[in-house]
Amino acid sequence: MFRHIVLLKWTDDAGEEQKAEVFRRLSELPGAIPEIRRYEFGPDAGLADDNFDAAAVADFDSPEDYVVYRDHPVHIAAIKESIVPILAQRVAIQYEL
Amino acid sequence: MFRHIVLLKWTDDAGEEQKAEVFRRLSELPGAIPEIRRYEFGPDAGLADDNFDAAAVADFDSPEDYVVYRDHPVHIAAIKESIVPILAQRVAIQYEL
Numbered sequence: 001m002f003r004h005i006v007l008l009k010w011t012d013d014a015g016e017e018q019k020a021e022v023f024r025r026l027s028e029l030p031g032a033i034p035e036i037r038r039y040e041f042g043p044d045a046g047l048a049d050d051n052f053d054a055a056a057v058a059d060f061d062s063p064e065d066y067v068v069y070r071d072h073p074v075h076i077a078a079i080k081e082s083i084v085p086i087l088a089q090r091v092a093i094q095y096e097l
Numbered sequence: 098m099f100r101h102i103v104l105l106k107w108t109d110d111a112g113e114e115q116k117a118e119v120f121r122r123l124s125e126l127p128g129a130i131p132e133i134r135r136y137e138f139g140p141d142a143g144l145a146d147d148n149f150d151a152a153a154v155a156d157f158d159s160p161e162d163y164v165v166y167r168d169h170p171v172h173i174a175a176i177k178e179s180i181v182p183i184l185a186q187r188v189a190i191q192y193e194l
Contacts, residue, residue, distance in 0.1 A: 005104065045191045047163075057102070092147075094140060
């Protein structure tokens with residue numbers, strides 16, 4: 001398996017509705033992108049002050065399938081329309097499981 | 098389930114042996130900390146220039162079990178002895194699966 005992780009930090013003025021919209025849009029991706037084998041995302045649980053605000057972990061059969069997801073128009077639209085407007089910082093990694 | 102994710106970026110002068118030692122130490126943690134339900138870590142696959150360098154994802158039954166891991170002396174020793182000497186940046190999150 002091949003895993004993609006992205007951690008996101010929101011702007012100080014990001015609204016609760018905007019944050020919820022991100023997860024709504026992410027929840028649509030497994031139905032739109034069959035290459036996704038496992039997809040788990042959520043808001044930070046609040047146990048540490050310096051944590052990032054949201055995480056998404058996506059597992060694929062191969063790096064090639066990850067690239068299909070990365071470049072998929074439904075994914076790109078979710079990023080542009082729900083994430084970018086409230087994004088302060090983004091950190092990512094991909095690795096073999 | 099309750100998930101902890103940490104992404105690490107190494108210093109420019111971190112050696113390959115030092116980076117490998119981090120994964121050796123992390124591989125000992127599931128045997129030392131029975132609260133860990135699933136533990137997957139690895140180096141970045143190199144698909145994006147601005148990625149972080151290493152990831153660890155640990156799943157637990159509860160936030161309380163994550164705290165046992167967080168504060169476990171074998172975990173703390175691995176951080177101090179293998180990670181801190183080559184650590185440039187750390188980002189983390191915990192969330193409910």
